[in-house]
Amino acid sequence: MKSLFFKELTSFFGSLIGYLVLSLFLLALGLIVWVFPESSVFEYGFADLESLFVYTPYVFTFLIPAVAMRSLAEEKRSGTWELLMTSPLSVTQIILAKYLAILVVVFLALLPTLGYAFTLSVLGDPPGNLDLAGFFGSWLGLLMIGATFASVGLFSSALTSQQVVAFVLGVFLCFALYFGFSALADLVPWDWSRGVEDWSRGVEELSLSYHYTSLGRGVIDSRDVFFLLGMVWVFLGSAVLVLKKK
Amino acid sequence: MSLQVVSLSKQYGTQQVLDEVSFSASPGRILGFLGPNGAGKSTTLKIITGYLSADSGAVTLLGEDALSHPKKLAARIGYLPENNPLYLDTYVREFLAFSGGIYGMKSTDIRRRTEELIRKTGLQAEQHKKIGQLSKGYRQRVGIARALLHDPDLVILDEPTTGLDPNQLVEIRSLIQEVAENKTLIFSTHIMQEVEAICQDVVIINKGKIVSSGDLAELRAGAAEASLVLETEEELALEWFADLGKVRYGSKGSREIVLTPKNSSEARKAILQLVAHHQLTLIRLNQEEKKMESLFREITQSP
Numbered sequence: 001m002k003s004l005f006f007k008e009l010t011s012f013f014g015s016l017i018g019y020l021v022l023s024l025f026l027l028a029l030g031l032i033v034w035v036f037p038e039s040s041v042f043e044y045g046f047a048d049l050e051s052l053f054v055y056t057p058y059v060f061t062f063l064i065p066a067v068a069m070r071s072l073a074e075e076k077r078s079g080t081w082e083l084l085m086t087s088p089l090s091v092t093q094i095i096l097a098k099y100l101a102i103l104v105v106v107f108l109a110l111l112p113t114l115g116y117a118f119t120l121s122v123l124g125d126p127p128g129n130l131d132l133a134g135f136f137g138s139w140l141g142l143l144m145i146g147a148t149f150a151s152v153g154l155f156s157s158a159l160t161s162q163q164v165v166a167f168v169l170g171v172f173l174c175f176a177l178y179f180g181f182s183a184l185a186d187l188v189p190w191d192w193s194r195g196v197e198d199w200s201r202g203v204e205e206l207s208l209s210y211h212y213t214s215l216g217r218g219v220i221d222s223r224d225v226f227f228l229l230g231m232v233w234v235f236l237g238s239a240v241l242v243l244k245k246k
Numbered sequence: 247m248s249l250q251v252v253s254l255s256k257q258y259g260t261q262q263v264l265d266e267v268s269f270s271a272s273p274g275r276i277l278g279f280l281g282p283n284g285a286g287k288s289t290t291l292k293i294i295t296g297y298l299s300a301d302s303g304a305v306t307l308l309g310e311d312a313l314s315h316p317k318k319l320a321a322r323i324g325y326l327p328e329n330n331p332l333y334l335d336t337y338v339r340e341f342l343a344f345s346g347g348i349y350g351m352k353s354t355d356i357r358r359r360t361e362e363l364i365r366k367t368g369l370q371a372e373q374h375k376k377i378g379q380l381s382k383g384y385r386q387r388v389g390i391a392r393a394l395l396h397d398p399d400l401v402i403l404d405e406p407t408t409g410l411d412p413n414q415l416v417e418i419r420s421l422i423q424e425v426a427e428n429k430t431l432i433f434s435t436h437i438m439q440e441v442e443a444i445c446q447d448v449v450i451i452n453k454g455k456i457v458s459s460g461d462l463a464e465l466r467a468g469a470a471e472a473s474l475v476l477e478t479e480e481e482l483a484l485e486w487f488a489d490l491g492k493v494r495y496g497s498k499g500s501r502e503i504v505l506t507p508k509n510s511s512e513a514r515k516a517i518l519q520l521v522a523h524h525q526l527t528l529i530r531l532n533q534e535e536k537k538m539e540s541l542f543r544e545i546t547q548s549p
Contacts, residue, residue, distance in 0.1 A: 001348075002347065003343075003344050003347025003348050004344075004347075004348055006344075006347075007333075007344045010336075010340075011333075011335065011336075014335070015335060078331055078333075079327060079329055079331030080331045080332065080333055081331075082292075082297055082327045082331060083327065083331060083392075084348070085296075085297050086295045086296060086297050086316075086320060086323070086325050086327075087320055087345075087348045087349060088317055088320040088321045088348070088349060088350060089348050
């Protein structure tokens, strides 16, 4: 399993894919947070990184399926899947190794944004005036959103042998999970007089953005953590089930 | 007996891909798994390696049930799938090291075996290239090296020689012969000469059914019956020859007959008399040894 994990990592960083993904991610976020007037911290005027945490999930929606689309679809297309399946590795081990490799890429992409907190804390007036708890809560939230998207991306890659299909499916699923349920919660039929609030709250709680926002308040609630970890478990488990069918 | 396949059946939709396939292979011998394209060779091999499941039947591998615990046996099988899938963007050595890793080998063993196999498969000149840069013959060697790296007891090669040029063919064949010592080796092919060249045992499969299996020498002895071919300028009638043995028209229509005689020398005498009697103009009369090739064609062609 270890060697598969390292092989996956080498295939990211031995080729352009890994560097391309990391640099595009950082470029996009850097522009959003520091340059674009609509969202830039300087225009906003408060020592607060909200724009980072609001926009990153959008970037992740495209970026992570792009990282994950290859991992299973390409194996199946080229036939190397047969090599893995006839090796002593179990499907679960294969999925875990590949998942961890994607997770490392996501983590490496997020790592430099920790520096943003330092920059902002220096820029604050007075310096050091930054809601660190909120920042780290949000940052952890981002990492977990990334982890969830990674499992979704891997699952879509398990469904098909074509990378493009895996990508489109991954983007759609990430989008639906993150924004879809919130949007659905707002779509309450107006003639419902009772139970409307329960319904919309219940639906809202299914969305990833709800739990992400909740983590962003700086309180790490185990309910949010378990919800997100549960999502990861469901998608990885489904990927294993899909692949075990012969 | 290190591999025993007992009445294996598999269906895809309404198509019966395998129908009660049974055979066995023993160590130190090369088993040629022969059949035309689409006969079910690869499916059978995929079931043995645990990649596909069977509808019914049993596979016993090295004394254990291979169908229920394929992972337990995976490390003892070396498998080269059809079309030889490889990671084209990895280097030869990197790929072999990776492969050894997923088979749970120690890194010192991986290094030792990699050196050994690169030498044996003649990859020295190409060992620092990416697999994608190699020609087909060299890729095939990488695939074979991978299959042998973890020193498996059972080696399964699915069409290892397709697409190779004649020189490479000879080299790969001798490599197969070399590694087969004290291992059980199965390789599939649709080329009869290949089996005749290196196998001791042969299993012939057609449309999912085993049509012939056993020791190649015995099979060859059984197949070695002579047939007589008579070609004339005039049309021939089959009933003239009916008393002499089994007779049919040859490839040139009614001007040529192929006779499987009960007694060869008497038949030849009789044919010459017939030629004289019917005043035929003889083009040729010759005796043909039936080879494995024609045996194969005979049993795998539908009537």
